[in-house]
Amino acid sequence: MSSSYINTSLPDVGDRMLFAVPKKGRLYDQCLSLLNNIGIEFNRKPRHDIALVSNMPVALVFLPAADIATYVAKGNIDLGITGLDIIRESQTENDTVELTRLGFGKCKLQVQTPVANDKLATAQDLVGKRIVTSFINLTRQRFAELEGKSIEEMQTQVRFVSGSVEAACGLGLADGIVDLVESGDTMRAAGLHAIDTILDTESVLITNRHQRFPKLVDTIKQRVEGILMARKYVLCQYNIRRDALDRACAVTPGRQAPTVTSLEDQGWVGVSVMIEKKILADKMDQLKDIGATDILVLQIANART
Numbered sequence: 001m002s003s004s005y006i007n008t009s010l011p012d013v014g015d016r017m018l019f020a021v022p023k024k025g026r027l028y029d030q031c032l033s034l035l036n037n038i039g040i041e042f043n044r045k046p047r048h049d050i051a052l053v054s055n056m057p058v059a060l061v062f063l064p065a066a067d068i069a070t071y072v073a074k075g076n077i078d079l080g081i082t083g084l085d086i087i088r089e090s091q092t093e094n095d096t097v098e099l100t101r102l103g104f105g106k107c108k109l110q111v112q113t114p115v116a117n118d119k120l121a122t123a124q125d126l127v128g129k130r131i132v133t134s135f136i137n138l139t140r141q142r143f144a145e146l147e148g149k150s151i152e153e154m155q156t157q158v159r160f161v162s163g164s165v166e167a168a169c170g171l172g173l174a175d176g177i178v179d180l181v182e183s184g185d186t187m188r189a190a191g192l193h194a195i196d197t198i199l200d201t202e203s204v205l206i207t208n209r210h211q212r213f214p215k216l217v218d219t220i221k222q223r224v225e226g227i228l229m230a231r232k233y234v235l236c237q238y239n240i241r242r243d244a245l246d247r248a249c250a251v252t253p254g255r256q257a258p259t260v261t262s263l264e265d266q267g268w269v270g271v272s273v274m275i276e277k278k279i280l281a282d283k284m285d286q287l288k289d290i291g292a293t294d295i296l297v298l299q300i301a302n303a304r305t
């Protein structure tokens, strides 16, 4: 459960909590931005995969995203950021605890076939055929389910390749593939289309069941959730006639309840309330319709729930 680094050129992590983040790839930039936003300060030397955090008893460990779930599940790492797809594929969901979904790294794990082959239009059409993927466990589970058989007995052949999965059909290695799709550009460029979705995935903050540092884990979780909330909501302030307050509160109920303050003019109140960004414009229109004035919208830099 505890860390045991023997390479003396590595920084001494001492009794620090180990926090794994992807060392490169799709999640890297967003993870660094999140660490910055939650006030984690560190200096990573070139080619070093461990960086000591200067303002918390934490050491960051930069690992391939694909391995992070396994390290966390086994207890070698206390906290980590990786994709839900990786957790499911590495079958570590029972040994990891999902703390928070992070809202980035969103994509779908999809079954894809050549557009030109209209005989392969549904996942069922691929049963018994050849599939290539980096997600063999999730693919086998899906096709065993479609066949109504166990993974040992299923007919569909599922083979592993580590990357450039989309090339497999064109090269004659597979009839279909299973791979991640975000914009769909990679899939379309390879002449493929999606015929089934196995999983909707995004990045998650995970820990394990052995938690050596529950307090620190909780602090980081709260900081992350504060940043996610700040990104999702704005603070809206407006004035409304006292007799229209009930209607205004129905339009903007807030996360818990609006804050209502008295104004010098007894017939009016000021309201301050959090509103989700995606419904803001609509809510402002509705407030205007019921007579609200001086409707102001303020960005939230950070929050604690």
Ligand SMILES: Nc1ncnc2c1ncn2[C@@H]1O[C@H](COP(=O)(O)OP(=O)(O)OP(=O)(O)O)[C@@H](O)[C@H]1O
Residues within 6 Å of the ligand: 024, 025, 026, 027, 064, 065, 066, 082, 083, 084, 085, 086, 104, 105, 106, 107, 180, 181, 182, 183, 201, 202, 203
């Ligand atoms: N196109 C994408 N859009 C959004 N998220 C993605 C996309 N591709 C991958 N991800 C997410 O990022 C995780 C890591 O994928 P990535 O391709 O960066 O892995 P990697 O193979 O470790 O990196 P690299 O390809 O640089 O070696 C995936 O498991 C998934 O959760």
Ligand SMILES: O=P(O)(O)OC[C@H]1O[C@H](OP(=O)(O)OP(=O)(O)O)[C@H](O)[C@@H]1O
Residues within 6 Å of the ligand: 025, 026, 163, 164, 165, 166, 179, 180, 181, 182, 183, 184, 185, 186, 187
């Ligand atoms: O739908 P899109 O927006 O095109 O994204 C999908 C692609 O992104 C991922 O690969 P990535 O580009 O990270 O490189 P990789 O194949 O080396 O993992 C994934 O494996 C797809 O190939």
